[in-house]
Amino acid sequence: MTFDIAAILAVDGIASGAIYALVAIGTVLLFSVTRVMFVPFGDLAAFTALTLAALDDGKTPGTVNLVIALAVLAFAMEALALVRAGKMKMLPRAALFYLVIPIAVALAVRLLAPATPPLPVRLIMALALIVPVAPLLDRIVFRPVADAPVLVLLIIAVALHFALVGLGLLFFGPEGVRTQPLTSWSTEILGAMVSGQTVCIVIAAVALSALLYVGFEFTLTGKALRATSSNRTGARLMGVRPARAGTIAYVLSSILAGVSGLLIAPVNTIFYDSGFLIGLKAFVGAIIGGLHSYPGAAIGAVIVGLLESFASFASSSLKDVIVFSVLVPILVWRSLVSVHIEEEDEE
Amino acid sequence: MSRRAMLILSCIAVVALACAPLLFSSFTISLFNYVGIYALVAIGLALLTGVAGIVSFGQAAFVGVAAYATAWASALNGYSPWLGLLLAIVLTCAVAAVLGAATLRLEGHFLSLSTLAWGLAIGFLFGNIEGLGNFSGISNIPPIRIGGHALMKSEEIYYLILLIVVLSLVAMYNLLDSRWGRALRALRGGNVLVESLGVNAFQTKLAAFVIAAFLAALSGWLYAHMSRFVSPASFDAAMGIEYLMMAMVGGQGSLIGGVVGASIITFLKNAIQDYLPLISPNAAGQLEVVAFAAIFIVFLQYARRGVVPFIAARLPSARPTTPASAAALDMRVQPKAGAPLLKVDQAMRRFGGLIAVNAVSFDVRAGEIVGLIGPNGAGKSTMFNLLTGALKLDGGAIEFSGLPIHGAPQRAIARAGIARTFQHVKLRPRMSVLDNVLLGAHGRLQSGIVRGMLRLDRTEEARARAEAMRQLERTGLAEHAFDAAGSLPLGKQRLVEIARALAADPTLLVLDEPAAGLRRNEKMELATLLRELRADKLTVLLVEHDMEFVMSLVDRIVVMDFGSKISEGLPAEVRADPRVQEAYLGGVA
Numbered sequence: 038m039t040f041d042i043a044a045i046l047a048v049d050g051i052a053s054g055a056i057y058a059l060v061a062i063g064t065v066l067l068f069s070v071t072r073v074m075f076v077p078f079g080d081l082a083a084f085t086a087l088t089l090a091a092l093d094d095g096k097t098p099g100t101v102n103l104v105i106a107l108a109v110l111a112f113a114m115e116a117l118a119l120v121r122a123g124k125m126k127m128l129p130r131a132a133l134f135y136l137v138i139p140i141a142v143a144l145a146v147r148l149l150a151p152a153t154p155p156l157p158v159r160l161i162m163a164l165a166l167i168v169p170v171a172p173l174l175d176r177i178v179f180r181p182v183a184d185a186p187v188l189v190l191l192i193i194a195v196a197l198h199f200a201l202v203g204l205g206l207l208f209f210g211p212e213g214v215r216t217q218p219l220t221s222w223s224t225e226i227l228g229a230m231v232s233g234q235t236v237c238i239v240i241a242a243v244a245l246s247a248l249l250y251v252g253f254e255f256t257l258t259g260k261a262l263r264a265t266s267s268n269r270t271g272a273r274l275m276g277v278r279p280a281r282a283g284t285i286a287y288v289l290s291s292i293l294a295g296v297s298g299l300l301i302a303p304v305n306t307i308f309y310d311s312g313f314l315i316g317l318k319a320f321v322g323a324i325i326g327g328l329h330s331y332p333g334a335a336i337g338a339v340i341v342g343l344l345e346s347f348a349s350f351a352s353s354s355l356k357d358v359i360v361f362s363v364l365v366p367i368l369v370w371r372s373l374v375s376v377h378i379e380e381e382d383e384e
Numbered sequence: 385m386s387r388r389a390m391l392i393l394s395c396i397a398v399v400a401l402a403c404a405p406l407l408f409s410s411f412t413i414s415l416f417n418y419v420g421i422y423a424l425v426a427i428g429l430a431l432l433t434g435v436a437g438i439v440s441f442g443q444a445a446f447v448g449v450a451a452y453a454t455a456w457a458s459a460l461n462g463y464s465p466w467l468g469l470l471l472a473i474v475l476t477c478a479v480a481a482v483l484g485a486a487t488l489r490l491e492g493h494f495l496s497l498s499t500l501a502w503g504l505a506i507g508f509l510f511g512n513i514e515g516l517g518n519f520s521g522i523s524n525i526p527p528i529r530i531g532g533h534a535l536m537k538s539e540e541i542y543y544l545i546l547l548i549v550v551l552s553l554v555a556m557y558n559l560l561d562s563r564w565g566r567a568l569r570a571l572r573g574g575n576v577l578v579e580s581l582g583v584n585a586f587q588t589k590l591a592a593f594v595i596a597a598f599l600a601a602l603s604g605w606l607y608a609h610m611s612r613f614v615s616p617a618s619f620d621a622a623m624g625i626e627y628l629m630m631a632m633v634g635g636q637g638s639l640i641g642g643v644v645g646a647s648i649i650t651f652l653k654n655a656i657q658d659y660l661p662l663i664s665p666n667a668a669g670q671l672e673v674v675a676f677a678a679i680f681i682v683f684l685q686y687a688r689r690g691v692v693p694f695i696a697a698r699l700p701s702a703r704p705t706t707p708a709s710a711a712a713l714d715m716r717v718q719p720k721a722g723a724p725l726l727k728v729d730q731a732m733r734r735f736g737g738l739i740a741v742n743a744v745s746f747d748v749r750a751g752e753i754v755g756l757i758g759p760n761g762a763g764k765s766t767m768f769n770l771l772t773g774a775l776k777l778d779g780g781a782i783e784f785s786g787l788p789i790h791g792a793p794q795r796a797i798a799r800a801g802i803a804r805t806f807q808h809v810k811l812r813p814r815m816s817v818l819d820n821v822l823l824g825a826h827g828r829l830q831s832g833i834v835r836g837m838l839r840l841d842r843t844e845e846a847r848a849r850a851e852a853m854r855q856l857e858r859t860g861l862a863e864h865a866f867d868a869a870g871s872l873p874l875g876k877q878r879l880v881e882i883a884r885a886l887a888a889d890p891t892l893l894v895l896d897e898p899a900a901g902l903r904r905n906e907k908m909e910l911a912t913l914l915r916e917l918r919a920d921k922l923t924v925l926l927v928e929h930d931m932e933f934v935m936s937l938v939d940r941i942v943v944m945d946f947g948s949k950i951s952e953g954l955p956a957e958v959r960a961d962p963r964v965q966e967a968y969l970g971g972v973a
Contacts, residue, residue, distance in 0.1 A: 074493065074497070178681055178685075181685045181686075182684065182685050185684075185688075187492065187493045188439050188492055188493055188496060189684060189688065191439070191493055191496055191497075192439065192625070192628065192632070192684060193681055193684050193685075195441065195500070195625050196625060196629075196677045196680045196681050196684070197677065197681060199622055199625065199673055199676070199677040200673070200674050200677035200678055200681070202673065203670050203671065203672070203673035203674035203677065204670075204674055206670040207670040207671065207674070313621075317500070317501070317504065320497065321501070324494070324497065354512040355508070355509075355512055357504070357505070357508045358505045358508045358509050358512065361501040361502065361504050361505035361508070362501075362502070362505045364497075364498060364501040364502075365483070365486055365487060365498055365501065365502055366486070368487060368490055368494055368497070368498045368501075369486050369487065369489070369490070371490075371494065373489075
């Protein structure tokens with residue numbers, strides 16, 4: 038391996054690492070607030086890419102129908118729960134959040150799609166369409182078991198991933214897509230060609246992480262989210278509603294997943310089931326960072342990206358084997374350095 | 385249901401299953417075959433996930449390792465499938481042992497995520513190895529031959545599968561009912577609990593992991609020679625979660641639940657494949673996985689406990705028989721009263737900048753009751769954890785019966801003859817009181833996994849049960865022997881912990897706030913019991929807050945405050961010590 042090749046591989050690795058970093062930060066955010074390991078984040082990223090590709094072609098993306106279906110189901114569940122609890126007064130508000138807003142977004146995209154608006158608008162449309170998906174899934178899938186043990190939530194998340202892959206095939210079809218790069222500009226750094234896309238990816242990752250950091254440290258909502266993550270009951274006693282904090286966390290992390298989908302779409306060919314590997318590699322990154330630290334998750338994700346890039350040079354067919362095999366020693370190391378808190382199992 | 389009724393029912397079920405090929409079509413029988421093959425994996429998962437609390441997404445990879453191993457041996461190299469079986473078992477168990485050794489120390493969800501990761505890695509590996517046919521897999525796998533006859537038809541291999549499933553079930557039920565099975569059932573109570581009973585938690589987990597992999601290996605071997613073809617798709621992550629689903633639907637921790645779950649999932653899947661095209665002819669394939677995942681999610685939301693526990697709760701339960709008297713277990717020779725037993729010398733323990741125990745020294749002599757008292761935050765519990773090995777010393781030494789025990793693991797200290805109770809009661813709430821007490825005798829019994837599976841441990845078990853019963857009588861709990869430990873009031877639960885500690889035949893009994901939360905008359909009963917134990921030559925060290933309880937009971941008192949020993953002596957001396965009064969009352973006015 039010459040220096041040139043190493044430089045190219047490094048640039049590649051950092052680009053994909055930055056994408057994983059966005060998903061990894063979302064994973065950490067959501068895990069700390071809701072205790073859900075949201076395995077389907079990668080699927081959301083892939084769906085965003087597929088949505089953008091459909092919009093590029095002036096077609097109505099499958100996400101429109103997906104969002105409408107989820108909105109109807111989520112609202113039905115929320116309405117039933119409210120009626121049972123005798124809280125009829127809260128129905129209009131629930132209808133607004135779970136039904137009107139998501140469906141309005143979906144219909145707007147549907148109306149605009151055939152006109153093929155300019156790229157920035159398409160990016161926003163794709164993002165707007167993907168953001169409601171996770172909060173709606175939260176209402177449908179996780180809210181009924183919000184207090185279940187972490188492991189049950191994890192199993193549910195894995196099952197949800199498989200449901201989403203099936204739905205992905207149904208709504209997007211089996212074809213892979215690759216969108217136009219956001220910019221055709223490129224430059225040379227240390228002898229390696231760096232495309233504008235790569236620069237966009239890194240800038241987006243850094244900017245969003247910084248934004249999240251500021252949000253968490255300096256706003257009341259951010260503090261409420263942190264309080265919920267460190268102690269649900271305590272936060273509840275202080276007037277923070279865990280369900281609301283959860284919804285905010287889902288929205289924020291959906292944005293991260295969506296952006297990573299928009300960024301990866303021009304780099305890799307994305308299929309309806311590409312999300313699993315994106316999500317899992319982000320997971321590996323988040324775990325390297327210890328699952329509770331945002332900078333840790335970002336650094337971990339970049340390490341995964343680099344590892345993958347160099348592994349694919351060594352053996353392209355075995356790169357995934359290598360990436361996931363590395364997780365095992367990392368987990369062992371983590372378990373040795375992390376403070377062990379003994380918790381008794383539920384029975 | 386009584387054991388006998390269960391036995392009769394099981395025999396009827398097995399005979400009915402043996403007649404199945406006469407009643408059903410070949411296709412239905414082949415579904416039965418799949419149920420049996422999946423059930424083997426699910427039984428292993430019931431043991432691993434349901435009983436031991438280790439959630440594994442990676443069992444499909446173990447099935448795959450075994451299936452590929454036998455396919456490689458028989459289809460590619462022309463060896464007998466029986467040699468393939470040997471290779472499959474050895475290879476799968478070896479892989480499981482290595483992975484388990486690396487990952488089983490991880491905490492709950494980290495462990496599960498790692499199973500997902502290595503499950504995927506192994507799955508990818510199958511598809512990328514040239515010698516294993518890449519993604520197209522290996523075909524033309526020969527059928528299993530028994531005495532020159534090839535098991536080609538599904539009716540033929542059916543009997544082999546039935547036999548293996550029944551034998552596995554029997555072996556696993558025996559195992560759960562043995563010394564090792566009890567330790568496994570206790571694992572969910574946490575490492576501190578099981579190690580304090582003299583159990584090696586890590587080894588127990590590793591053994592459970594390898595046993596589950598062994599069952600997966602049997603499944604993979606049968607699968608390869610029944611379908612006569614293997615490809616990576618049969619062992620991917622989706623299959624891993626499907627196995628988990630079978631174990632959970634059947635019932636958490638229920639072995640027969642593995643079979644029930646495998647049947648439900650297999651037939652449900654078949655039904656979905658049959659009926660989905662009627663609802664949606666174009667998208668049936670895509671909807672299958674969606675419907676399946678949706679059903680699983682709804683199940684986890686509303687019926688997490690599973691089918692078998694749901695039914696079992698509605699069946700009449702038979703009153704278990706009180707253990708018959710049996711030869712007593714061997715007893716330790718207790719040291720002579722007054723002989724030095726425990727010697728704590730300049731013990732130190734820091735937590736970051738805080739010195740929780742600062743150069744504390746005291747002795748306990750055989751046959752006395754010593755009280756360790758002090759205000760909140762004095763370092764009593766830390767001292768306690770140092771004695772029992774739950775925490776390591778930063779300096780100083782602890783000797784027990786003349787041997788240094790600092791630095792020894794908890795289980796070694798437990799086995800040396802120090803039995804403890806916990807400030808926050810640690811019992812296994814769903815296990816019977818008798819089983820909880822039997823756990824205490826773990827270190828006195830020898831039977832291992834194989835003896836347990838083959839039920840060669842019955843004489844020893846009978847002696848252990850008689851011993852546990854004796855300790856229950858000693859503590860006045862005999863009438864509660866078969867109640868679930870979690871159903872007793874706190875005072876009785878504390879007594880169960882003492883009975884469990886006594887079952888270990890200890891030299892030194894260390895009790896962490898045994899009177900906390902007890903009512904007055906319960907405290908008096910406890911004091912009477914402890915005096916009786918002293919009369920039986922047992923040595924007791926207790927940490928306690930309740931002055932009245934301590935003063936009237938103990939022979940000597942050690943007082944700690946802010947990590948240091950401030951006084952030691954007879955109760956009356958300690959009571960008169962101005963330093964003690966200052967510590968408790970904030971200075972003499």
